[in-house]
């Protein structure tokens with residue numbers, strides 16, 4: 001089996017039926033991303049369907065964050081296309097970008113909460129695009145406040161609603177960030193290393209929560225991870241990036257741990273050529 005160095009993406013799951021029918025919410029075709037002269041993604045294809053968790057694996061610098069950023073217009077697309085909820089990102093104008101961003105829930109390694117504001121206000125920030133400038137001053141409609149409290153209950157920290165965000169543990173802060181993302185009523189969730197700052201137990205519980213959201217709400221969750229075993233346990237499909245190319249793609253159950261670890265192998269390693 002030749003794995004490393006193979007130029008094209010292999011779809012190991014092509015023969016199996018899709019777990020979730022319906023049109024893709026995100027469709028990426030032959031995508032290239034470049035920062036100036038530096039091309040960091042080449043020929044990437046990706047579909048995300050409602051109800052599934054897709055894990056993005058790859059060594060540091062392989063392009064995981066750049067792929068996610070391209071889906072919100074924060075990374076420059078130089079070739080191919082990326083369509084999110086019907087909007088083409090390549091060449092999108094600012095107004096269309098705002099529309100796309102409003103529908104994409106983003107979750108980050110460092111949570112990106114406003115530390116001095118209450119947990120509830122941080123969650124409410126997720127609906128600012130709906131509620132307008134008055135809400136920026138803290139005046140949110142009652143129904144949005146109710147919804148924010150319901151979401152905090154859903155992620156298990158309603159009792160912290162009035163605490164400042166900075167007083168919460170890392171795992172709790174990530175739950176606030178997830179509630180904030182849900183407050184957007186997102187069409188898709190992009191989680192860039194959401195558990196990299198959490199201990200293994202918390203990492204498991206946050207990824208389980210994301211899985212539950214994908215299934216219950218019928219939205220796709222794209223999550224980048226650095227731990228192969230977490231991807232195997234918590235995702236439906238895995239896409240492996242290497243040097244800016246999608247080197248493999250398949251259902252978690254079909255891609256063995258050994259195959260996935262090759263994403264991180266040293267290209268000069270002579271053993272790899274024997275695979």
Ligand SMILES: Nc1ncnc2c1ncn2[C@@H]1O[C@H](COP(=O)(O)OP(=O)(O)OP(=O)(O)O)[C@@H](O)[C@H]1O
Nearest residue numbers: 035038040058059060061062063064065066067193
């Ligand atoms: N804003 C930028 N300007 C220039 N180059 C960038 C920028 N952001 C990323 N890169 C480059 O793009 C490549 C891919 O980076 P990216 O952050 O997408 O990788 P990653 O897989 O997310 O890595 P990590 O696992 O460390 O987060 C790297 O070579 C990086 O240096």
Ligand SMILES: [Mg+2]
Nearest residue numbers: 064065066192
């Ligand atoms: Mg990254």
